[in-house]
Each structure stands twice: as structure tokens, then as C-alpha cells.
Amino acid sequence: MSKSTVQSPTAKRMWKPHRGPQTEAFRYFHVYEILYGGAKGGGKTDWLLFDFIEPELIEKPHYRGIIFRRTFPRLREIIDRSFVWFSSLASYNKQERCWVFSSGAKLFFAHCQYEESKYDYQGHEYHYQAFDQLEEFTESQYEFLKVQARSTDPKIKVRIRATANPGNVGHLWVKRRFIDNKEPIVVYKDTLGLTSMFIPARVYDNPSLMDNDPMYVKRLEALPEQDRKALLDGDWNIFAGQYFKDWRVYKHVVEPFYIPKIWKRFIGGDYGHHKPSSIGWYAVSPEGIVYRYREIYKEGLHYNTLGELLCEESRNEDIEYGVFDPAIFGDKQHHTKTKDSREGKSGAEIIQESINEWFKKENRQNDSFIIVRGDNRRIGGWGTVKQALKDETFKIFSNCTNFISTFPANVHDPHKPEDLNTNGEDHTADETRYALTSMPPETDLKSEKHLSHVSPLYKMNQIKKEREEYER
Structure with a gap:
């Protein structure tokens, strides 16, 4: 065992999905691309972690997965969360920032802070690729990184998983891709035959959080109306934080x-x-x-x-x-x-x-x-x-x-x-x-340099000239 590998402790914690959206998300293992999200507190991060541990796949030594967050400080949150559940299942390699399972299967954690950071993962092969808080990513980052999800083993199917809340820089493209004109918990197939699905989640779907922190909902309810609709109700028609508010x-x-x-x-x-x-x-x-x-x-x-x-x-x-x-x-x-x-x-x-x-x-x-x-x-x-x-x-x-x-x-x-x-x-x-801000040039109607004789502008100028001559 390398020096960078942390031996897992003997304590063991059991996890199982809650009834409702979490269970539904696991049921649709065969779907290529799933977005699970909406409101805060729905148990989305735990789902990303455990969706990797498919019993048949976790025993394959070359099985690989990766979970992305946009920035490293936020990535640490999900790594810390993974220690709650994975310490008894695998060993953590600090240098590679991944969990190594007994079979040799690995789950990596990575961040993609800048647009060009996506090129750091070019040429990698991941069978399971996940994005925690997809709305923090740009569409071009997501599309590029998705290409790195591939499999040379016909028995291992590629899966893309993501969580999201309304708002942030990716709000519009995430909404357009997964939600607009689509019904939740319905499998859709594109022209290439790739399947996708949106599974909505709300805080009320996570009884563990409700039991351990009953005031969490109260704090969400106390938010300003726009933020409350987005984060408590998971309303994707609310775009909190939009910079150009007059855009229509x-x-x-x-x-x-x-x-x-x-x-x-x-x-x-x-x-x-x-x-x-x-x-x-x-x-x-x-x-x-x-x-x-x-x-x-x-x-x-x-x-x-x-x-x-x-x-x-x-x-x-x-x-x-x-x-x-x-x-x-x-x-x-x-x-x-x-x-x-x-x-x-x-x-x-x-x-x-x-x-x-x-x-x-x-x-x-x-x-x-x-x-x-x-x-x-x-x-x-x-x-x-x-x-x-x-x-x-x-x-x-x-x-x-x-x-x-x-x-x-x-x-x-x-x-x-x-x-x-x-x-x-x-x-x-x-x-x-x-x-x-470049002080765009003004268009001068008095100039006839490029006007055609059938142009409405030419005719308008002619009428204006005739009127001026008549008034003189």
C-alpha cells in the first residue's frame, strides 16, 4: 500500500435510498443521462456517490468513475461526505484523490474551475461520470467532458449522472436540455439513440435531513420569494441571480x-x-x-x-x-x-x-x-x-x-x-x-452613396427633397 493511501477504519455505516425520487433514480440504471435535482436538501449528493457502486460493476478491476464539482473548495464537501459512507468499503488515495475498492475499481473526484480546465481530462476513460451541481458548469464544459465517458468493455455501459438546483451560470442550458417541454421521470431518446431523464427532488423527499435538522425547511422558507421558489420548491421558471434582468x-x-x-x-x-x-x-x-x-x-x-x-x-x-x-x-x-x-x-x-x-x-x-x-x-x-x-x-x-x-x-x-x-x-x-461602448457610427439618411432607385430609403429621400423644394 502506498504512503498516499489511507487505510479504511473498521466502523461500518449502512445506507439505503429513501422512497421516492432516490429510489426512482436507482431504478433507471439503464438510462444514459440522468439529472436528479430541483430543490435543495433532496439527498442528491448521496445518490451520486452510491449510484457508482453498481454490484456487478464494482467487482471489475478496470471499472472507473469520476465526480466533478466546479471548484476545489466545493469538491472537498463531497469528498468529506464520501468518507461518511465509503470508509468501510474502500481505501482513499490522497494523491490521486480517489477511492480504491478491493477489486481495483476506482472513483475519482475532480474539479473544473476554468473553461480551459476541461482539457485536463482529455483522453481519459470513465464508465461512470457525474456532476454535482451541474448548474455551476458551462454547457461547453459539460459537452466536452461527456466525450471522455466511454467504455472499451462491452459489458460496462457508460452512464452520465448529474444533480442541480435552479440558478447560477448554467441555469438556462440545464433547463433547456433536461426540463423544457419534457415530463419528469420519463425516458427520452435523441436522434442518436441516447436516453435521458429528469427526476425532480425536494427537501421533503429526504426524511433523514428532516429528522436531523427540522429547522432546515424553516430557513428555506425564510428566503426571499425568488430564492425560496428556486431552492425550496425547485421551480426552474425562477432564475435567481440573472445579470441582464431586462432581457426578453x-x-x-x-x-x-x-x-x-x-x-x-x-x-x-x-x-x-x-x-x-x-x-x-x-x-x-x-x-x-x-x-x-x-x-x-x-x-x-x-x-x-x-x-x-x-x-x-x-x-x-x-x-x-x-x-x-x-x-x-x-x-x-x-x-x-x-x-x-x-x-x-x-x-x-x-x-x-x-x-x-x-x-x-x-x-x-x-x-x-x-x-x-x-x-x-x-x-x-x-x-x-x-x-x-x-x-x-x-x-x-x-x-x-x-x-x-x-x-x-x-x-x-x-x-x-x-x-x-x-x-x-x-x-x-x-x-x-x-x-x-465603442460609440457605434450613426447611419446618415442624407447619404445616397449605396442607395438603389427601388430602395424605400431612396424613395423616402426623394419625397423629402420634393417637399423641401415645394416649401421653398
Whole structure:
């Protein structure tokens, strides 16, 4: 036994699931993906621990499981909880942070604090993969980590398990994936044949907690109404902590329409390499409404590739400028796939070079546009974004699906409530902040440079001219 292994004590505690949701969750062993959650105190963490210990599988020496929490301090909570039940069943390896069962089967504990932390688990093989408090994770973290759940043994089926409460950075995507338009405790099958299910849980389903701490429910009942509905009742229609409270799909999302050439256009961007780059195309109407009409949302883009994409997507458009996060003006790490050839230049310089080269090849040097540094004053910038939402002077085309799914999911920073929590998918939000604080250009109706004779704007200008001549 290694020095990092703790010998299990002889004391033994027995555990069995409570009647109701916990028992139901165990019954559906064959379901690939299960979310068990809703209210606090439903016995969700114990379920995650014991769902790993399937009698037939725990005897297999190569059986592997892993339970994720978003941060290490919170991971310690579930590790401490596991000692209550597992000390008599297995030995704990401190170095690997896992329980080792007599057969050789292992249950690991891990955290994924940052977006790029997900790459730490690339190439691993887990038959049982669990997420405690799934609403703390981003959707891209969950999707990437899920791919690591696989089996080379046909007798061991892969299982994904998660617990969650309403709220936090993952509220909207968890709700969309498991709850919207679905009935609880019903198995659903997707186009690939993978099954999923949502099992609701409430504190009243956990008699152990009710008996040991009868005042726990009273404390939940004393919470503000929004928090009480989310944490006591497990109401997923309540989104506690939402940062952009004025966001409404029916107000801010519009169907795509033809944008006249006379409208001023520009690009906003928040660069990411191990996390998504969020790029948005913006057009300003004569009334001053800013429309986000196109997007790129993609990981792994090098700066030169991004510059070329900006040009290709904007091929027949007049772009005034591109405003990006200030970090790219100092970043020298993600240039090109052969980055040695461009050492010493910043990301912004590489993008600008790629744009200039593209327009030169097209023999359109005069149509090139510049990349400028975004305003990174966060609190003031968020105020600008919130005001635009409130005044309905910022709207999004419905084809910008990544924006629509991630932007409204942002929540307050628990340590700095006036700011946004950067643990979520804040890339579209940051991009929008840079765009709306860049003093977007005004569209001047007096300019007829690009107007067609059949354009409503052209006709409107003609009517205006005739009226002015008549009045003179």
C-alpha cells in the first residue's frame, strides 16, 4: 500500500435510498443521462456517490468513475461526505484523490474551475461520470467532458449522472436540455439513440435531513420569494441571480431582414483560444437601433485564421471597424499554426495584417477596416449594455443562436454583485460590451452613396427633397 493511501477504519455505516425520487433514480440504471435535482436538501449528493457502486460493476478491476464539482473548495464537501459512507468499503488515495475498492475499481473526484480546465481530462476513460451541481458548469464544459465517458468493455455501459438546483451560470442550458417541454421521470431518446431523464427532488423527499435538522425547511422558507421558489420548491421558471434582468426574447430577438447598404456596420469580438471566440456583426439603423446580425462562436481559432474569417464573412459589406478585447493587443501566444514565423507581434497586429492581405488579394485595399481596442471598464460597460436592453435599442437576429443561449444565462458575481460572474460563458456578453461602448457610427439618411432607385430609403429621400423644394 502506498504512503498516499489511507487505510479504511473498521466502523461500518449502512445506507439505503429513501422512497421516492432516490429510489426512482436507482431504478433507471439503464438510462444514459440522468439529472436528479430541483430543490435543495433532496439527498442528491448521496445518490451520486452510491449510484457508482453498481454490484456487478464494482467487482471489475478496470471499472472507473469520476465526480466533478466546479471548484476545489466545493469538491472537498463531497469528498468529506464520501468518507461518511465509503470508509468501510474502500481505501482513499490522497494523491490521486480517489477511492480504491478491493477489486481495483476506482472513483475519482475532480474539479473544473476554468473553461480551459476541461482539457485536463482529455483522453481519459470513465464508465461512470457525474456532476454535482451541474448548474455551476458551462454547457461547453459539460459537452466536452461527456466525450471522455466511454467504455472499451462491452459489458460496462457508460452512464452520465448529474444533480442541480435552479440558478447560477448554467441555469438556462440545464433547463433547456433536461426540463423544457419534457415530463419528469420519463425516458427520452435523441436522434442518436441516447436516453435521458429528469427526476425532480425536494427537501421533503429526504426524511433523514428532516429528522436531523427540522429547522432546515424553516430557513428555506425564510428566503426571499425568488430564492425560496428556486431552492425550496425547485421551480426552474425562477432564475435567481440573472445579470441582464431586462432581457426578453420577444423584445430583443427579431427575425433576420435585409439590411440596407447605407446602414453603418462594424464588428465586435472577444477572443478565446482554449475557450470560444465570440464575434458579432453589428448594423446601426437610422433610428439608432443596433442589430447584431451575424456571429462566429468557436474555439481554437488562431489570429490569422480569425482575420481571414472576418473578411470572408464580410465579403460584400462595408465594415467601419472591428473592436476587440484589449487582451489581444498584448497576447503573443496564439498567432498561427506556425507561430514561430510571427514571433514578436501581438494578436491584434496579426489580425490586422490578415485583413490587409485579404483585401490586397481582392484588389480592394481601400475597403479594408481597422481593429481597435475595446473599452475594458467593466461596470460602466455593463451599464451601457443594460441601458440598451431597457431602451430596446439593441436587438439580435434569431440566427445568432449562440448569443441567444449564452448571453441571458450570465449571473452576478457573488463576491462583486455589480459585476458579472466570469465563471460562466461570458464571451458573448464581453463582445457586446466592447461593441456597444465603442460609440457605434450613426447611419446618415442624407447619404445616397449605396442607395438603389427601388430602395424605400431612396424613395423616402426623394419625397423629402420634393417637399423641401415645394416649401421653398
